Amino acid sequence: xxxxxxxxxxxxxxxRVRSGLARRYRLERWFRRFGMMAVALGLSFxxxxxxxxxxxxxxxxxxxxxxxxxxxxxxxxxxxxxRDPEVxxxxxxxxLVRDTLFDQFPEVTSRSDKRELTGLLSNGxxxxxxxxxxxxxxxxxxxxxxxxxxxxxxxxxxxxxIDRNVPEADRRVSDRMIGWVDQLEKGGYLxxxxxxxxxxxxxxxxxxxxGVRGALAGSMLTLVVTLLLSFPIGVATAVYLxxxxxxxxxxxxxEVNINNLAAVPSIVFGLLGLAVxxxxxxxxxxxxxxxxxxxxxxxxxxxxxASRAALKAVPPSIRQAALAVGAxxxxxxxxxxxxxxxxxxxxxxxxxxxxxxxxxxxLLMIGMIAFxxxxxxxxxxxxxxxxxxxxxxxxxxxxxxxxxxxxxxMVLLGFLALMNIVAVLLRKRFETRW
Amino acid sequence: xxxxxxxxxxxxxxxxxxxxxxxxxxxxxxxQGGPRSLHSMPGFYGAWTALWAAVPALVVLVSxxxxxxxxxxxxxxxxxxxxxQSLDPDRLGLLLNDIRNLAQGNIVSGEITxxxxxxxxxxxxxxxxxxxxxxxxxxxxxxxALAFGWSKVSPTLRARNRVESFVKVVLILCSSIAILTTVGxxxxxxxxxxxxxxxxxxxxxxxxxxxxxxxxxxADQVGSSGAFGAVPLFTGTLLVSSIAMxxxxxxxxxxxxxxxxxxxxxxxxTAKPLLELLAGIPTVVYGFFAALVVAPWLRxxxxxxxxxxxxxxxLAAGVVMGVMIIPFISSLSDDxxxxxxxxxxxxxLALGATRSETVIKVVLPxxxxxxxxxxxxxxxxxxxxxxxxxxxxxxxxxxTANPLQSVTTVTVQIVTLLTGDQEFDSAKTLAAFALGLVxxxxxxxLNIIALYVVRKYREQYx
Numbered sequence: 001x002x003x004x005x006x007x008x009x010x011x012x013x014x015x016r017v018r019s020g021l022a023r024r025y026r027l028e029r030w031f032r033r034f035g036m037m038a039v040a041l042g043l044s045f046x047x048x049x050x051x052x053x054x055x056x057x058x059x060x061x062x063x064x065x066x067x068x069x070x071x072x073x074x075x076x077x078x079x080x081x082x083r084d085p086e087v088x089x090x091x092x093x094x095x096l097v098r099d100t101l102f103d104q105f106p107e108v109t110s111r112s113d114k115r116e117l118t119g120l121l122s123n124g125x126x127x128x129x130x131x132x133x134x135x136x137x138x139x140x141x142x143x144x145x146x147x148x149x150x151x152x153x154x155x156x157x158x159x160x161x162i163d164r165n166v167p168e169a170d171r172r173v174s175d176r177m178i179g180w181v182d183q184l185e186k187g188g189y190l191x192x193x194x195x196x197x198x199x200x201x202x203x204x205x206x207x208x209x210x211g212v213r214g215a216l217a218g219s220m221l222t223l224v225v226t227l228l229l230s231f232p233i234g235v236a237t238a239v240y241l242x243x244x245x246x247x248x249x250x251x252x253x254x255e256v257n258i259n260n261l262a263a264v265p266s267i268v269f270g271l272l273g274l275a276v277x278x279x280x281x282x283x284x285x286x287x288x289x290x291x292x293x294x295x296x297x298x299x300x301x302x303x304x305x306a307s308r309a310a311l312k313a314v315p316p317s318i319r320q321a322a323l324a325v326g327a328x329x330x331x332x333x334x335x336x337x338x339x340x341x342x343x344x345x346x347x348x349x350x351x352x353x354x355x356x357x358x359x360x361x362x363l364l365m366i367g368m369i370a371f372x373x374x375x376x377x378x379x380x381x382x383x384x385x386x387x388x389x390x391x392x393x394x395x396x397x398x399x400x401x402x403x404x405x406x407x408x409x410m411v412l413l414g415f416l417a418l419m420n421i422v423a424v425l426l427r428k429r430f431e432t433r434w
Numbered sequence: 435x436x437x438x439x440x441x442x443x444x445x446x447x448x449x450x451x452x453x454x455x456x457x458x459x460x461x462x463x464x465x466q467g468g469p470r471s472l473h474s475m476p477g478f479y480g481a482w483t484a485l486w487a488a489v490p491a492l493v494v495l496v497s498x499x500x501x502x503x504x505x506x507x508x509x510x511x512x513x514x515x516x517x518x519q520s521l522d523p524d525r526l527g528l529l530l531n532d533i534r535n536l537a538q539g540n541i542v543s544g545e546i547t548x549x550x551x552x553x554x555x556x557x558x559x560x561x562x563x564x565x566x567x568x569x570x571x572x573x574x575x576x577x578x579a580l581a582f583g584w585s586k587v588s589p590t591l592r593a594r595n596r597v598e599s600f601v602k603v604v605l606i607l608c609s610s611i612a613i614l615t616t617v618g619x620x621x622x623x624x625x626x627x628x629x630x631x632x633x634x635x636x637x638x639x640x641x642x643x644x645x646x647x648x649x650x651x652x653a654d655q656v657g658s659s660g661a662f663g664a665v666p667l668f669t670g671t672l673l674v675s676s677i678a679m680x681x682x683x684x685x686x687x688x689x690x691x692x693x694x695x696x697x698x699x700x701x702x703x704t705a706k707p708l709l710e711l712l713a714g715i716p717t718v719v720y721g722f723f724a725a726l727v728v729a730p731w732l733r734x735x736x737x738x739x740x741x742x743x744x745x746x747x748x749l750a751a752g753v754v755m756g757v758m759i760i761p762f763i764s765s766l767s768d769d770x771x772x773x774x775x776x777x778x779x780x781x782x783l784a785l786g787a788t789r790s791e792t793v794i795k796v797v798l799p800x801x802x803x804x805x806x807x808x809x810x811x812x813x814x815x816x817x818x819x820x821x822x823x824x825x826x827x828x829x830x831x832x833x834t835a836n837p838l839q840s841v842t843t844v845t846v847q848i849v850t851l852l853t854g855d856q857e858f859d860s861a862k863t864l865a866a867f868a869l870g871l872v873x874x875x876x877x878x879x880l881n882i883i884a885l886y887v888v889r890k891y892r893e894q895y896x
Contacts, residue, residue: 017786024788031790035692038685042709042764045757049712052727053719236608244602245609257612263811263881264874265818267845268619271870274852275622282503297615304612330598358716361820361845364853387718387821394722394825402726409719416714 053413057406063195063208064158065147066121066184070100072133074141083137093126093133097148104189105180113176120180122149124209149197150190152207152400154181158192161399172399198407202373203389207400210393212408214375218288218368218383219357225292225379226299226356231349233296234303235338238345241304242311243333262301269298270365278366285367286382294362299352306348310341343430350423354416360387386412437499440569444495444576448488451580455483458587474594482593485600486583491576498568506560513556515549533557623874626867633861634662639868641665645831645842647851647862662865664872666831670748670841674823675816677752677837678759683809685756686763693764694771695793706768713761721825724754729826736838744840746828752837755822762812770804771797807888814880818873820845844869 074081077091098118102108108117125148132146133139149155153172156162158181168175184190201211237258245251273294277283283290314337322332363369368384369392376383384392386408393405459479463471472479510530511519518529529550536546536554587593631639642663689709693702729750736743743749774797782792798805828840829850851866 024791028788028790031793032692032696035688035696038688039692039697039705039709041685042689042712042760043705045760046708046711048727049715049719049723049757052723056726233608233611236605237612240602240605240609244605251609254609254612257616259885260878260881261612261615263814263877264619265814265820265845265877267818267820267848268623268870268874271848271852271867272615272619272622275626275867276618280622281500297611300612300615328594328598330601354714358714358718360716360718361824361849364849367853369853387716390718390722391821391825394718394725405722409722412716413719416716420714 053406053409056403057408057410059159060198060403060407061195062159062192063197064150064155065191065193066150067189067191068097068100068125068129068146068148069143070096070129070146071143072096072140077133077140078137083140085134085137088137088140089130089134091130093130097121097126097129105183116174116177117180119151120154120177120184122151122208123206124204125149147191147193149208152398155208156399157181158185158190159403198404202375203371203384203392204373205371207396207398207404210401210404212386212389212411214372215384215386215389215408216411217375217377218291218372219385219387221288221376221379221383222291222295222363222385223353223357225289226295227349227353229292229296230299230303230352234300234349234352235307235345237300237304238307238311239333239338242308243337244329258301258304261297262305265361266298266359267361267365269294270362272297273362273366284380284382286370286372286384287380288376288383288385289379290366291363291368291385292379294366295356295359298359298362299356302352302355303345303349306351307341307345310344310348311337313344314340340432343426347423347427350419350426354419354423357419358387358412358416360385360391363388364391386415437495440495440572441492444488444491444572447491447573447576447580448484451487451583452480452484454480454580454584455587456480458483458584459589459593462587463589472589473592478593478597479587479591481597482591483580483583483587485597487576487580489600490579491572494575495568495572498572502564502568506557506564509560510553510557514553518549537561619874623867623871626864627871630861630864630868633864634868638662639664639865643833645847647847647865660861662861664844664869666833667842667844667847667869668872669833669835670827670831671817671843671845673748673835673837673841674752674755674827674843675813677749678755678816679809679813681753681756682759682763682812686760686812687767687805689760690764690767690771691793691798694768695789695797706765709764710761712758713765715758717758717819717821718825720754720758721821721823724750724822724826728754741838743838744828746826746840747838748827748841749837751823751826754826755816755819758819758822759812759816762815763808766808766811767801767805770801770808773804774800803887803890807884810880810884810887814877814884817880818845818877820849824849844873848873 076096078084078088080087098114101117101121102114105117108114128148129146150158153162154177157164157173157178162171162173164178181190197209198211200213201209202214204210237254241251241254245254273290277290277293278285283293318336318340319332322336323329327335363385368388370382370384371392372382372384374381390405390408390412393401393408396405456476456479459472459476460469463469469476507530510533511526518526521529533550533553534557536550537557639662642661643665644661644663645666646661648660689705693706697705725746729745729747732747732750733743733745778796778800779792782796783789787795823843823846827843827846829842829846830840831842831847832839834841848866848869851862851869
């Protein structure tokens with residue numbers, strides 16, 4: 001009786017389970033699909049981000065150049081025939097460059113047309129011609145072909161970003177300019193070249209002359225200050241907390257502080273830098289020194305936490321062995337523990353530096369947002385950094401700055417990738433499993 | 435002499451001192467038993483003298499650099515005629531600047547008066563005197579201290595203990611920088627906020643509904659008394675952050691579940707670092723992406739479907755911020771899910787549950803506190819995020835819950851108020867510090883709660 005009952009009961013259960021199985025398996029499949037979709041979505045974000053930056057920025061590495069066959073008349077440039085660069089540099093290259101261009105288009109006569117025609121050239125064209133002649137005084141008295149960059153709007157036209165079918169009033173380049181450009185192109189006077197200016201120039205209001213060198217130098221100076229301060233301080237803090245500190249309230253308090261600082265929004269560090277370093281200590285604005293100090297405070301928690309993890313990974317047996325043969329606690333640390341923990345600490349430091357390199361917000365607070373053309377030489381020179389340069393260019397209205405911004409982002413991401421690869425390699429190379 | 439050169443000279447003296455101290459220690463015991471009869475290893479005697487040669491001189495040097503401007507200023511003011519000394523501080527400051535520029539040969543504002551010229555000469559004299567005495571004092575101190583340390587070297591000197599306790603003090607000082615930073619943040623933000631709350635009451639700031647931080651520069655200006663009701667900023671911040679969370683939490687959590695419970699090790703090994711790439715991208719890049727790609731796309735989408743989308747809508751900034759936060763949630767949740775004991779899963783699977791049922795009914799409840807903690811950390815990250823909103827969200831302080839409209843956030847306003855020209859006594863600039871205080875307290879609170887939740891959870895399975 002009882003046997004039969006249970007078997008009836010169990011068949012019922014089995015039936016109930018079976019009837020629900022299809023639904024449950026369907027749910028299972030959906031759940032799995034959702035998971036896959038989430039991962040795919042995340043990865044597609046990565047892809048879209050890189051693709052859009054890449055497709056926008058790749059064209060900035062090329063720049064349109066126009067060939068000008070300039071007759072460098074000795075009478076106007078160097079009447080005394082001294083070939084002294086000082087003398088040669090004083091002539092008006094602006095007229096020289098313009099006249100060459102006007103000679104090429106004899107049909108252009110009126111003043112306003114001539115002004116439009118000179119609009120083809122970059123504002124920096126005359127200076128570039130001058131610099132080349134000054135560098136090479138032997139050119140005086142000859143006719144030399146100079147390649148000078150075209151104006152950024154013309155560059156956009158050459159790259160196909162300006163739609164020729166749009167009504168003339170709606171685009172920045174007039175029909176006549178397009179005609180001139182086509183004429184030059186046909187004559188072989190226009191050429192797209194690798195944009196070295198982008199890497200050798202500082203910032204500029206003219207998109208075709210703007211480069212990342214100043215921002216890169218500023219970033220490097222800032223990072224040097226950050227590294228010099230945060231690495232020793234971070235390692236010292238980690239060593240003290242991990243190896244020497246007694247377990248008491250004060251050390252607990254320090255630890256809580258470090259963990260909280262790691263999560264404080266970066267802009268708050270900017271407020272600190274503004275109020276303390278600039279207003280209280282009177283340090284110079286816009287200087288890599290102050291930027292480095294602020295970023296030091298910001299990256300310290302990262303470095304300390306990574307360094308402590310590296311110290312924790314060194315097995316106690318190493319310490320005990322050193323102590324057993326008579327080393328003092330400090331000798332144990334400096335001779336045995338630190339060398340073993342150093343790769344881990346360096347990895348953490350590199351990651352902290354990468355964070356500092358990409359940081360923008362706190363630097364805006366301490367005035368590193370100024371428009372600075374010169375390349376900074378020392379840590380107290382006013383300067384800007386690469387992420388801030390990106391921010392500034394992203395705000396610029398000219399179409400050409402879109403590709404400049406994307407290209408600057410590519411440079412920044414390149415450096416970040418490099419730092420992270422070094423960190424990974426370092427970890428791989430020196431990782432020890434105890 | 436440059437400060438850097440002086441520092442290098444002091445460091446060189448310290449290196450020489452190391453050699454001298456070590457040699458003296460060895461010489462003292464040369465006849466009687468050699469190095470073994472020394473208390474410490476010879477290098478410690480070297481380090482002892484080296485520290486004496488470097489530390490006092492460097493301490494003096496650093497304090498000189500910090501105090502010099504203050505003392506010079508006081509000297510300069512006292513050398514000025516009485517009627518100039520009694521000028522109000524602002525005008526005095528301007529005058530002092532002129533004198534300083536004059537002394538350094540820079541451009542000066544306005545005509546140079548005889549008083550200024552003589553003051554500038556005085557100032558130049560002070561500077562050269564100060565620099566000269568700095569060099570003399572530092573070098574003399576370095577040499578004297580070296581001699582003192584050197585004379586102290588004897589076989590019984592506990593050099594190792596002395597040097598080690600010095601190192602320990604340095605380590606402790608380094609560790610206290612973390613505390614100093616926190617104190618600095620709190621003080622700088624709090625101090626300026628209190629000045630702000632002198633002008634604008636706390637209740638008006640926290641409860642007011644209009645934000646328009648334009649204050650009159652001159653007393654006779656019309657219509658710019660400024661309104662400092664920060665509620666629209668708070669709601670804007672919350673709106674953008676919640677959009678970010680709507681994007682990040684489902685994607686991040688489902689990715690974590692898939693990578694932890696379903697995917698093969700190979701998929702996991704490639705997908706996880708790729709997803710974490712998103713965390714390594716600087717926020718300014720996300721901001722550019724939001725402003726250049728996402729916002730126009732959303733606007734176009736709105737145009738084609740007849741919905742009015744602002745070009746700096748909260749949605750664009752929120753979605754991109756969500757993308758940025760995905761890796762935080764996914765990797766933190768991944769850790770938490772992985773730390774749920776395998777026995778729980780095995781038990782559930784053995785009872786006949788499918789994998790998804792195991793995840794939903796067993797793994798997730800067990801991991802819930804950790805996941806909540808990671809979401810809270812992500813929220814605090816979203817609230818404090820600056821560049822994305824600065825570049826993609828608007829400046830208009832609209833009090834709205836419509837994600838298609840333009841809103842502004844706390845961080846955007848801090849950046850707007852503090853970039854460009856600023857005077858430090860206007861309510862406008864001080865308001866930024868009050869907002870900073872709110873931001874600091876808010877994120878700190880979230881972090882403390884999150885860490886508490888995570889820690890409490892961890893104890894359960896350890």
